[in-house]
Amino acid sequence: MDGVNSGRDTVHRNSGDLSEEMTKNLILQSQEAKKRSYCPYSKFRVGAALMTSDNSVITGCNVENASSNLGLCAERTAISKAVSEGHKSFKAIAIASDLCDQFISPCGGCRQFMREFGSDWDVYLTKPDSSYIRMTVAELLPASFGPEDLSKEKVFNILNEY
């Protein structure tokens, strides 16, 4: 299925960077990470599996806290783990939850966190039966603000106008 469609109903945009087997495996690893979720407050388990450009897979789960605003999403856990291990280039992230009737979709904070490392990589929104929709970071966060917008040259040009 190669339907081109920008909404969340899109099942497959194109073949993406990952083979069908790599995709299946990434989703499986996100489901395994979900089992390690620490979510005593929401009871909403989420797992993520992030594939780096050198095909390493780094997982994360949500980690909640009694001081509730300190909780971490699964996606941000995985990305922070990856960056702290020296990875900054990513191919894809799969996200798993226990929602059966909808594909889990990353929160706004996580979209921006993904965007920090580029707009042109894939996010797999999945269901427990391993079905998925794939969207790019750019599709999830259009007209985004990113690190390039802080470039010295741009800031310099703006300052020169005054």
Ligand SMILES: O=c1ccn([C@H]2C[C@H](O)[C@@H](CO)O2)c(=O)[nH]1
């Ligand atoms: O994409 C998502 C959505 C929610 N959560 C977590 C945050 C919180 O721990 C719990 C309920 O929102 O689920 C994630 O980790 N990722």
Ligand SMILES: [Zn+2]
């Ligand atoms: Zn989030």
